[in-house]
Amino acid sequence: ELFMNETISEDQIITDARNLGVEEGCHLALGVSMKSIGHIEGGPDKLVEALLKCVGRRGTLMVNTFSRSFSLKTLQTKGAAVPVFDPGETPVITGMFAERFRHHPGAIRSSHPTNSVAAIGSRAEYLTACHNAHAPAYSPYSRLADIDGKMLCIGIGDDLVALRHQAQYLAGLLTAVPSDIGARYKDTKGRIRIFKRKDRGGCTVKLPLLVPLLRERGFVKEGRIGKAGSLLVEVKDSLRIMTEELERDPEHYLCEDVSCGWCRELEKRLEIFDRF
Numbered sequence: 001e002l003f004m005n006e007t008i009s010e011d012q013i014i015t016d017a018r019n020l021g022v023e024e025g026c027h028l029a030l031g032v033s034m035k036s037i038g039h040i041e042g043g044p045d046k047l048v049e050a051l052l053k054c055v056g057r058r059g060t061l062m063v064n065t066f067s068r069s070f071s072l073k074t075l076q077t078k079g080a081a082v083p084v085f086d087p088g089e090t091p092v093i094t095g096m097f098a099e100r101f102r103h104h105p106g107a108i109r110s111s112h113p114t115n116s117v118a119a120i121g122s123r124a125e126y127l128t129a130c131h132n133a134h135a136p137a138y139s140p141y142s143r144l145a146d147i148d149g150k151m152l153c154i155g156i157g158d159d160l161v162a163l164r165h166q167a168q169y170l171a172g173l174l175t176a177v178p179s180d181i182g183a184r185y186k187d188t189k190g191r192i193r194i195f196k197r198k199d200r201g202g203c204t205v206k207l208p209l210l211v212p213l214l215r216e217r218g219f220v221k222e223g224r225i226g227k228a229g230s231l232l233v234e235v236k237d238s239l240r241i242m243t244e245e246l247e248r249d250p251e252h253y254l255c256e257d258v259s260c261g262w263c264r265e266l267e268k269r270l271e272i273f274d275r276f
Contacts, residue, residue: 008040008226013050017152020223021232024056027123027149029141029163029235030063032097036155037226044100051152052120060121060149062140063101064162065092069114069181075194084192085113085185112137113185113195115162123147133185133195137174138166145236155228158208163235165201167210167242173250174199177265203262205255210242217241 022028028051040046051061067090070082083090087109092098102109102118109118110131117140119127126147127140141163144151151163168174179200187193214220219234219241246253251272254263 006038008038010042010046010050010053013040013047013225014054016223016225016230017051017054020152020225020230021221022051022054022150022152024054025058026055027060027121027127027144027147028055028062029144029149029151030061030097030101031151031153031156031159031161032063032095033155033228034095034097036228038228040226044097045104047097048101048104048120055121058122060119060123060127061101062117062119062124062127062144062149063098064094065098065102065109065116065118066094067091067114067116067183068093069183069197072180072182072194072196075182075184079184079194082184085111085116085183085195087111087116110140111185113183114181114197133187133193136166136169137197137199137201138162138169141166141235141239142170145239149235151231151233151235151238152225153231153233154225155230157229158211158231159204160207160211160233160238162201163233163239164204164207164210164242167239167246168202168207169199170239170243171246171250173246173266174202176269177202177262200262202266203255203260205257205260206253209253210245213241213245214238 067085104120106120107118108124108128110116110128112131113133115137127143131140179197182194182196184192185195219237221232223230
């Protein structure tokens, strides 16, 4: 009971992150389950500050700040009633930590209408600048790979969140299935437009099977942040390996649920029906 009520301090977070391999100058994408860490003195804001101290002035933190999407039918028939995405105002759907992160005074949020990211630090502008309505949804993760970034997953198991979706995209899987969702946004001239998403995230049920491949090659370090089991993942090599594996054997990573429209549609389009 005493352990359950223990408060996690900023110093403990910094020590745990250092033990996991987070160094000054790291560029980190974050996936965080606050409840898994335990009670942090100062809440999400203190977690952000602790991790910023870990990476220092030369480092960067990045978080998914995804927002609501709507069916294209809704956008076409009830467009005026649908809120317009605003990077400065639109709340996130990716959790309390992400919502607090975007409010940090140093945060820069990208302008992608449904899959924005926010970043703080030396490479924040690089990671967010070109992520707009014309960019692939998960492209900041390829940019993170280009600067030898890492992904810190705190309390979310083998769920590599958007990193694995970028692997699906690079393997040609996300654009193989038509998308029927989008959002309203303002273009660079302030005109309200309808964004039609072309690369909706695919089924993730089988994607944790990719993580053992990364462990075998030494691209995953494991430890704890507070009470939360955590992973530190090398982005460049992990993205390459996951992409190559999805290209080599896409069928292996499709779920068996006959009602999963994405997996069944992908089977039809790739003409892989062996299991059915």
